[in-house]
Amino acid sequence: MGSGERQSMISVEHLTKYYGEYLAVEDLTFEIGEGHVYGFLGPNGAGKTTTMNIMTGCLSASAGSVHIDGHDIFEEAEAAKKCIGYLPEQPPLYMSETPLEYLRFVGEAKGLRGQALTEQIQAVIRQTGIEAVQGRRISALSKGYRQRVGIAQALLGNPKTIILDEPTVGLDPIQIIEIRSLIKELGRSHTVVFSSHILSEVHAICDRILII
Amino acid sequence: MIAVLKHELRLYFHSLTAYVFGAFLLAFVGLGAMLYNIQAAVSNFEFVLSFGCLIFVVIVPILTMRVIAEERRQKTDQLLCALPITTTEVILGKYLALLLVYLIPLALISLYPLIFSQYGEVYLPTAYGSILAFFIMGAALIALGVFISSLTENQGLAAGIGIAAILLNYYSVSLSEYVSTTAFGSLAALCVLAVLLAVLVKYLTKNENLAYIGSGVLIVAMTGVYMYDSTLFEGLLPDIMAKLSLFERFYVFVNGVFDMTAVVYYLTVIAFFLFLSVQSLEKRRYN
Incomplete structure (x- = not known):
């Protein structure tokens, strides 16, 4: 890509992933630009989670490449990961900690320190609406709040791209509405990639759709 | 970190x-x-x-x-x-x-x-x-x-x-007194260890070729040394333990x-x- 040319935020080229003999993703190519909420739609077992795991550096690819804001996720993993906030399907939470302690760890791991860390933690706590539960143990929180804590950790470090893997699965209808409106709000300031196997949900939230 | x-x-x-x-x-x-x-x-x-x-x-x-x-x-x-x-x-x-x-x-x-x-x-x-x-x-x-x-x-x-x-x-030192001190006994035990090493390498790397070829080379080399001078293997197993x-x-x-x-x-x-x-x-x- 030329230097004067506008780079895409995420560029996936000829991505293939095998689990042993099983082909999970075959020759997948797409580009995602800056801004907007992108829906990543596909039936169960289509390879959405595998693709997201590769895009975030959690999995290797059997073939192909992934660039995040121009950084190769395999060759320049650290720089690429700084551009991404990721919420896997099961929020990766430490149950014995409070949201505040958990967010402090994630923030520090993302390179935030001192006042900047404190300010960002307070900002994401406000943004995700977990002020009331920030001092409670995560094990004592409802699934909806746990999902919000998971989204809060993804927002720390102010990454350009937020990747959410089926964030509304297992939530009750009110929690689903709340999480959807939160994702829409995030789409104003970040590129959000949101996976789902429910067409109506993707239609309700997303500006653009990728079908796998 | x-x-x-x-x-x-x-x-x-x-x-x-x-x-x-x-x-x-x-x-x-x-x-x-x-x-x-x-x-x-x-x-x-x-x-x-x-x-x-x-x-x-x-x-x-x-x-x-x-x-x-x-x-x-x-x-x-x-x-x-x-x-x-x-x-x-x-x-x-x-x-x-x-x-x-x-x-x-x-x-x-x-x-x-x-x-x-x-x-x-x-x-x-x-x-x-x-x-x-x-x-x-x-x-x-x-x-x-x-x-x-x-x-x-x-x-x-x-x-x-x-x-x-x-x-x-x-207890490895105490156990070493009970294992074979003969050259063949040591060679056999080391071959078993080479196979176990191959299993570990395969588990960690998912690379069957590296695991099996590596352990195969190790076993062949040990057998070669044993054929050349078997006295080198006498008492080797308890010594290693x-x-x-x-x-x-x-x-x-x-x-x-x-x-x-x-x-x-x-x-x-x-x-x-x-x-x-x-x-x-x-x-x-x-x-």
Whole structure:
């Protein structure tokens, strides 16, 4: 890509992933630009989670490449990961900690320190609406709040791209509405990639759709 | 790495793990001090450590069983993979946190020789040399425990394998007296070890060619050496078992010799198992 040319935020080229003999993703190519909420739609077992795991550096690819804001996720993993906030399907939470302690760890791991860390933690706590539960143990929180804590950790470090893997699965209808409106709000300031196997949900939230 | 270190320390002190580890170590060393230094009126504190090192068989696996296994069970290893930190930093952060948890009771234990020296003649260089060796040996066992924890997501299984591995190492010198000292016996046992090594390499790298060709070359080379001069293999197996013992090398310090080769051996064991732990965690990306 030329230097004067506008780079895409995420560029996936000829991505293939095998689990042993099983082909999970075959020759997948797409580009995602800056801004907007992108829906990543596909039936169960289509390879959405595998693709997201590769895009975030959690999995290797059997073939192909992934660039995040121009950084190769395999060759320049650290720089690429700084551009991404990721919420896997099961929020990766430490149950014995409070949201505040958990967010402090994630923030520090993302390179935030001192006042900047404190300010960002307070900002994401406000943004995700977990002020009331920030001092409670995560094990004592409802699934909806746990999902919000998971989204809060993804927002720390102010990454350009937020990747959410089926964030509304297992939530009750009110929690689903709340999480959807939160994702829409995030789409104003970040590129959000949101996976789902429910067409109506993707239609309700997303500006653009990728079908796998 | 600092973030992981601070986080791990918080988790250890939130749960009972650090307290249980410290309490058991202090209780066992305290019991040894009472038996040797107070009741038997022996002024050598190093004998207490020699007695106390048996407790590592239980407390090291208890301390290390959750360190990576729990990350896998809770799926928080995905978070660690997605954060802009390397796997080496994760493992080093976790390992340093374990060392700090281990150092706290050891700092208290290191006061004992000074206290005893107020009431009798204590040869402090041997006592403190042994405490240093006790620390490095414990650090090597903790590195082994971290690696075992990285192999499974079941904490109980990690603890069980850890206890078995450390117990085997503890008794390896005694057991070496019962194994075959013949050249063929040693060759056969080493071939079995080469196959086990291949299984481990295959598990860690998912590379069958590397595992099988590597172990095949090793077996052919050993058989070649055996055919050339079989006397080289006589008594080799018990000798290796005795040399691999972490505890046997510690007793050299207890006898008043500060053995630098043992220190180098412990540091090599630490580096080896931490390297394997990094590879074991990295392997998840390739599954």
